[in-house]
Every structure is written in C-alpha cells, then in structure tokens.
Amino acid sequence: MIRFVGVSKRYPGGFEALRHINLEIEQGEMVFITGHSGAGKSTLLKLIPLLERPSRGQVLVNGVNLARLRKGRIPHLRRRVGVIFQDHQLLYDRPVYDNVALPLVIAGVPHREVGRRVRAALDKVGLLNKERSYPITLSGGEQQRVGIARAVVSRPPILIADEPTGNLDPALSAEIMGLFQEFNRVGVTLLIASHDLELIRRLGQRVVCLEHGEVIDDWAGVAA
Amino acid sequence: MIRFVGVSKRYPGGFEALRHINLEIEQGEMVFITGHSGAGKSTLLKLIPLLERPSRGQVLVNGVNLARLRKGRIPHLRRRVGVIFQDHQLLYDRPVYDNVALPLVIAGVPHREVGRRVRAALDKVGLLNKERSYPITLSGGEQQRVGIARAVVSRPPILIADEPTGNLDPALSAEIMGLFQEFNRVGVTLLIASHDLELIRRLGQRVVCLEHGEVIDDWAGVAA
Amino acid sequence: MAAGNPRARSNRLRQSVDAWGSAHLRALFASLGRLYRAPLPSLMTAAVIAIALALPAGFLLMLANAERVVGSWEGNAQISLFLELGTDAEHYRALARELRGHTQIDSVDVITPEAALEEFRRLSGFQEAMDLLDDNPLPPVLVVRPVSGLTPAEVDELVGDLQTQSAVEQLRLDQEWLQRLHGIMQLIQRGIWVIAVLLAVAVILVVGNTIRLDIQNRRDEIVVAKLIGATDAFIRRPFLYEGIWYGIAGGLLAALLIEVGRLLLGGPARELAVLYGSSFSLQGLGFVGILRLTLAGSLLGLLGSWTAVGRHLAAIEPR
Amino acid sequence: MAAGNPRARSNRLRQSVDAWGSAHLRALFASLGRLYRAPLPSLMTAAVIAIALALPAGFLLMLANAERVVGSWEGNAQISLFLELGTDAEHYRALARELRGHTQIDSVDVITPEAALEEFRRLSGFQEAMDLLDDNPLPPVLVVRPVSGLTPAEVDELVGDLQTQSAVEQLRLDQEWLQRLHGIMQLIQRGIWVIAVLLAVAVILVVGNTIRLDIQNRRDEIVVAKLIGATDAFIRRPFLYEGIWYGIAGGLLAALLIEVGRLLLGGPARELAVLYGSSFSLQGLGFVGILRLTLAGSLLGLLGSWTAVGRHLAAIEPR
Ligand SMILES: Nc1ncnc2c1ncn2[C@@H]1O[C@H](COP(=O)(O)OP(=O)(O)OP(=O)(O)O)[C@@H](O)[C@H]1O
Ligand SMILES: Nc1ncnc2c1ncn2[C@@H]1O[C@H](COP(=O)(O)OP(=O)(O)OP(=O)(O)O)[C@@H](O)[C@H]1O
C-alpha cells in the first residue's frame, strides 16, 4: 500500500530530518511510529499526502510514485488519505458539523448524504451532542475527536494520525485507539505517530522506531 | 498566593464547566491539576490571568480580588503570570528569538538586557541553537519548549502550564518537569494541568483532581 | 462497452455538469453570505468602489449635459445673411420663405433696407447726411436662427449651405467664445479619460487589495481545505465571486451617488438655465447607463480579484 | 521620603518619558518595516489613496489655472470709451496720457474723429453722404486695454473708475460670454467640493478597510500580545502609525500623479494658449501644495486607522 524507498528529507535550513528510510506498509496494516522529539515522525507522515516532498528516494502509494503525480491530481490523493493533525487544524469560525462536513463538500457528495455521514462520524467519536458547537468552546480532547471525525468521514482507505492522543486522558486515549482498531478491522491502513509507549505496547501492533531520522527498530506486534 | 472561593463557571452555551470550587495555593507551591477530558482543567487555569471570568465566586491573586481589577490593570496582572499554552500560541512569522523576547519588549525592558535574558531562557530549554529558526520549522516538542522559554523569560512569580508535556516523549517530559521543579525551588508558584498520571505520581507533588467541574480529590504529595 | 453507450455517457455528462453547476452556485452564495455576515466592512469596500466608479461616470454625464447646453447655445447663435445690394423685395422675401422651410432653421427675420436705414438714422448721428441720400445704400439682411440643439458640425454645415445661396453677399456668425469653450471642453474630456483610467486602476487595486487581505485572513481555512483535498478551482471560486459582488454593489451604489449628485447640482444648473432663458434640466444615467456602470464594476471587480487570487492563493500551501 | 527628592523624581520622570518615546519609535519603525516587507501590497494601497487625493487636488489646481486664464481674458477684454462729441484734441490726448499712467492699464489707443470718419467712409458705403457733411458727427474714442491677469472684481473696479471720468460719454465692455463662463466655473467649483468630500471619505474608508483587514490578519499576534500582558496602547500604536504612513505615501504619490497629469494636459493647454496669443502655462502644486497634500493624506490616514482600530481591536480578546 505505502512504500518508502531510500527516502531522505533535508529541510531548506540544511537539517536532515529523514535519512535513507526504507519501509513497506501493507494494505490493512496498523503501524505506530515512535521516537524522541525531533526524530522525524511528523516529517515521515507528511510525505504521504504530499505535504512535504522527499529530497531523495521515492514514496509510492498504491503503486503510484508520488514524485510523478501531476499537480492537478494532488487533491485526489489527499482525499484518499485521512489526516489527523497534532494541532487539530480545525476551522474555528465554523461549527463542528461544518468542520466535519468539509471533506464531503469538497468531494462534491450530495447534500442529503452529507448529513447522514457527518452524524455517523460524530456519533463514532461521541460528539453527536456538540454538532452545533464551535470548536473554541470544546476542550482540547473534544477538539481532537472532531479532527478524528473529519478524517474518517469520507472513509479514506489510508488514515494518518500525528499524536492523536497527546492531549487526552488515559481512558479517552484507550477509547480512541479502540476506534482506530475498529477502522483497521474494516480494512483501513493506519499510520500513527505516538509517544505513549505504554499504550502502544498494550495494543500489540507493529511499531517503527525512529531516531535522528533513521529507522532503528521495526518489530511486528505480538497480536499481529 | 492564589485563592478560589466558591468559584463557578457557566459558559455562554449554558454548560457549567466549574462548580463551586474552593482552593488555596500557597506561594512557592507546585500543584498539578488532573481529570478527564472536559473536566474543567483549562477553564480553571484561564481564570487566573483573567482569560475567562468566573460566573460566581471570587478569585484572589496575591490578595487582589480579580473581579475588582480595573481593565487597565489587566496587562500588569498578565505580566506577573507566565502561561504555557496547550497549543503553544507562538507567532509563526517571527523567529524563535523574537517570540521569546516579546514579553520583555512589551514590558519595556532595555534592549541589551533583552538579549541576555532571552538567551538564558533559550539555554534553559535547550534551544539556544534554534534562536534564528522559525517556529514552523521546529518539531512539536521544540515548539512546546519555545512556549516554555517565553513564559519564564520575564521571571513571573506565578507560572501556569496547560498540558506542557502533551506532545513530548517520556524522556523530554521528565526533563521539562525537572525544569519546572527548578523554577519551583527559586520560589515560583506553579499550576500544571496534565494527563500524565505516572509522571505526576513520580514527582510526588500536590495533586488536585477535577471531575465534571468539581474538586473530587486534593492530596499533598509525598515529597511535600 | 459502457463508454460507448450514449445513454450512460449523457447521464454521466449531466451528472458532472450538475456537480459543476452546484459547485458554482455554492461558491456564489457562500461568497454572498460572507459579505452579508460582515455588512459594514463589505459596504465600506463597495462604497470606495462606488466613489471610484461614480466620478468618471458622473463627469462623462456632466460633459454630455454640457455639450447639450453648448449645442443649444450654438443654435441660439444667430447668423446674419447680408444680401447683395439692390436685391429686390420679392426676391429676398422668397428666400426668407424658403429658408424657413429648412429643417435646421428655427426662424428667419427680414430686415428691409428701409427699416435698416430708419434705424441707422435714429442711432448714428448722421441724420442730416442720410436725408440727403437719393438711394438707400444698405443691403437687405436676413437674420437666421437655427433650431436649438445642433452640434458644432451641423452648424458649420448649415453655414456652408447658406453661403452658397446665390443672393448672399456676406455671412456673419459670431461664435468666438464658443470656440474657446470647445477648446476648454476638449481639454476637460481629455482630463476625464485620464481620470477614468486612474479610477479604473483604483477599483482594480481596491478590490485586489481587499481580496488579498481576505485571502490572508482566511489562510487557515485555505490551508485546511487544501489539506483535505480541495482543488485550486474550488478554493479560487468564492474569491472571484466576491470580487464580482463587490463590483456589482459598487456599480449600483455609484448610480445612487450620481443621482444624489444630480440633485445637488440640479439647483444651480437650473438657475443658470433660467438666467439664459433656456429650459434646461440635467439628464441622468437612465437604465442603460446604470446597467453599463454595474457591468463595468463587476468586470473591474473580477479583474481585481483575479489578480489577487492568482498571486496570493498559490503562495498558501499546507506545511 | 524618596518621592519628595526632586532629583530622584526628575530621574524617574526622564526614564518614563524615555520609555514612552522609545515605545513610540519602536511602533513607528515596526509599522514602517511591515509595510516595507510587503512593498507591492503597501504600494497598491498607497496608490489608491494617491488617486483619491490627486483628483480633488488636481481639480482645484485646474480650477485655479482656469481662473488665471479667464482672468487674463478679462484683462484682454478691451474697454471702449466714447468721449463727448466735440472734446478737443488736446483734452483727449491728455486723458489718454493720464490713463496710460494707470497701473492696471496696459495700453490706450486713441481713435480720433477724423480717423474714425475715414474708416467709416471706407467701410460703410455712405461715401457720397459723408462727403456732404460739414461737421464730423463722430466722437473721439479711447480703446483701453487693461493689464492681463486682472480678476473680474478688479476689472469691474477699473470700469467704474473710467466711467467717472468727466469726458466719458459712454463705455462699452463686451463680456457676456465671460459671465457665462463664470457661471459654469461656479458650478464646477461646487462640484469639486462634492467630489473632494466624497474622495476624503474614500481615503478614510480605504485606510480603515486596509487596517481592519490587517488587524484581522494579525489576530494571532494581537491575541498573543494581549495574553502576555500588552496594554491596549501598545497594540494600537503600530496600526495608527501604519495609517499615517499610508496617508503620507499616498500624499506624495498624489503629488507625483498631479505632476504627471500636468505634463499630459500641458500640451493641449499650451496649444490653446498659443491660439489666443497668451503666454499661459499650467501652474503646479509647488512645495507648499505638496506639503499640504501630504498633511491631508496623513490626517485622513490617521482618521481611517483610528476608526478601524477603535472598532476592531477591542473585539479581539484572548480566550
Ligand atoms: N519546515 C522545516 N524546516 C526546517 N526544519 C524542520 C522543518 N520541519 C521540521 N524540521 C526539523 O526536522 C526535525 C524533525 O521534525 P519532526 O517534526 O519530523 O519531528 P517529530 O519526530 O515529529 O518530533 P515531535 O515528537 O517533537 O513532534 C526537527 O528537528 C525539526 O527542527
Ligand atoms: N468557550 C467555551 N464555551 C462553551 N463551552 C466551553 C468553552 N470552553 C470550554 N467549554 C466546555 O467546558 C468544558 C471544560 O473545558 P476545559 O477546556 O476546561 O476541559 P479540560 O479539562 O481542559 O479538558 P482537556 O483535557 O480535554 O483539555 C468542556 O466540556 C468544554 O466543552
């Protein structure tokens, strides 16, 4: 599904955030990325929806070499990759409903269909009663869950999450991870960057560990 | 130093985020606030620098009833309370140096003094080499540390932190907490909201636990 | 093959046309809604555009009115035809009748040599000398008044016509000051075009600037939309519509301003007209004028937003 | 007590004045730097302001020039003094000499009765009748040409002066068309003031709108500054300076525009002048005019930013 072949990323400042990464993620896999702060986790994830481009090497998604993707096709790539951001990236002047509906509106989904799917997604993250609230009136954890609802509402085959539980209490973190496992069970490929080693261990999935931009560890989970 | 007397907070929507809170924090104390997502931790912290106002009850800082503070005095209150935000609140179009210098510039500190103190603060959080970088080029953890440097650069007697280690790896989290303990040792009063129960337990400080806007637990740490 | 099935193909075509249309409608209403939600600032921008549109349009209107006035003055300018000495009464009366039939001539007065001599005698102080004359040395004169509202060119033509009349010895048309006025009006017209170009540029700049700041303002929204897979066209559309709305609102407001201006200037203009005994009233834009103004506004608005969108949207990329 | 110590007090005062001054200087340079970092958009805003300032200033300048021209025409209008019949040569020559000494009179031509009769004889066709006259029935005439550049009021005064001369029987000054021109110019002046008010409003709106969008644009920065304990004055200051800078830049650009306009209109104006034998050239703004324009711009800019700052800064509060 997703392949990194000799990928390096050097940022304009000259800093090399990723060094010669080789990684293959199968369809339907659920992979955690860990590593210290500044190890390159976010950078690695950003390469998949083309938020950054590698300075060397190739990234292939579904067999398509992203370096060869026409500019006009990028939006369609991004529609197939749901992203949950570390800093939520919500629109603070729109209610929760509009935020979650945005990917569907952009994709041109018919009006009636939109309502049904938005409510289903909000229900999944337990925010159905906050539909009309503005993100500003939500707690950090609630905003995080709005971001998750928006990422999954268009049922993308790939889901990327950058520290989705950074601001959640342990109980809620476990719940969200359970949600991810549910998505995983229906065939969604997941890549999750996280610091929460304890939680990861408990889930028993594949874990890729980065250090200074290199893969230093990659072990399949016990449950897999 | 800080006293909450029968404080309730009802948000415009009608939601009651805090209910009849009574709490007293002595000068030089270090207090952790925990609780589930949406328990009211952020709301409680926001009352101190008057980012929100209680709907009932009184908040006293240094013996001053905040409800009676003239509008023109609010900036001076805020200068005495260093705040570390959950979402960093950095200026993304200014380099790290300028971000950290901002509180000093606002307070009218002489130019030469500014440079010295900014570098000292950056040194403390281990970002002296990123002085000229833009926050956008920093990893999540690095941005968090810039926020900490900015909060402490003007040496405020009170420091408030809302999940300061949410996006940090365990090692870095412990390091930041060590930093906070250092500030605490020189007499700074600290209030820290956090989910990281394990880390809190290890530090052995006073912990206030909220649930649905009420204090359900308040135990002095073993070390205190 | 399915692709070969014309029913299926037309269905798919219909669907994509529908989607395209509904996307446009959404952008149209979304941009309108945005302006509506911030009515005061939107009105301020529209007001600036209105002022910029109203000025050249108002000037052109004033010039058109001025040309009408000058034209009517030109019509008032009387032309004196001095006929050949000794032309007999029957002849010049016939000529006067003929000229009265001319469509561009309002009236013709005949000054007979006798009447002229009598007048001359009264006025000149040569009374004794006159009494001694046997013959009347004065020619008959026809005073021709053209219909009002002729253009300078038409007056020239008429003068040419009259000059070719066989009996006409000499012709006089006093309009030196009219020539000066024409010179001034040409200068003014040239000035108005300079102003019109300047103000069209101003409209483009104002709309462009407003849209640019609006784009920067909604940076977060654009970034999020791009992150989620919005196409450039999707993001661009509401801004372009916004520019058009500004232009249309500006055009309509400009028409309003011009009408108000007409009311303000109408008083003194009428006074002036009364002073010169003409029944002049300032002419307004009319429906076509308002339409043209609105169209010009929307085009300039589109142009302004286009420049801003082209330059600034590409610069915003999710990180 | 320390507070009573005058040295300490003056020191503290000096310090706070210093702090105040340096805070202003910082805001001044910060706002300038911000404009400088986005030169094209800043220039666009300044250009719009420039156009809005240049128009009324340019019009007033044009009107001033037009008044000069009309004044000079009025000066050219010759005044014919018909003296009493039988005034003797010695007398009217003395009068002519006296008038030539008048500061507002350029030249005086004398038409003696003899010359007039000769001319009349040549032109009138009454030759025989003239030959029969014993007396010359024509009065001596003095043709007075005022110096050029007189105002209408001065010409009127001069006419009044001449009329009281004892020997003057009748006086003629043909200026009907000048009166019409004056009517038109008054209409134009009224129009210019309407336009000036409109455009001043436009400048305020443009600056206000730009500052408003800039405030919204830098919402994050304002929120952060307020969070950290910035006073309202600290936050307001750079925006106010920004408005002033826009106004100053707009004023200077307006002066440039007017000069360019003068070059563009200078050609036809000169042609026209040559046509009427006057040595007229369009007058520019001059240093004082440029200064005034810049001052007007900066005041309008300050007003615009003040309205925006007052309304929009308070609305931004950290949450
Ligand atoms: N746009 C950029 N320009 C320059 N350097 C960058 C940029 N983005 C990231 N970096 C640098 O690359 C390194 C890796 O960043 P990245 O965000 O991938 O780390 P991370 O593993 O996600 O860390 P964290 O856990 O703190 O979020 C960091 O040291 C950072 O300073
Ligand atoms: N401005 C607001 N308007 C209305 N409701 C609000 C507002 N801010 C917060 N709330 C509500 O108040 C409750 C408490 O919010 P708060 O941010 O204090 O929680 P928290 O304990 O910090 O949670 P988290 O750990 O997720 O950050 C939440 O349910 C939230 O929806």
Ligand SMILES: [Mg+2]
């Ligand atoms: Mg990261």
Ligand SMILES: [Mg+2]
């Ligand atoms: Mg919180």
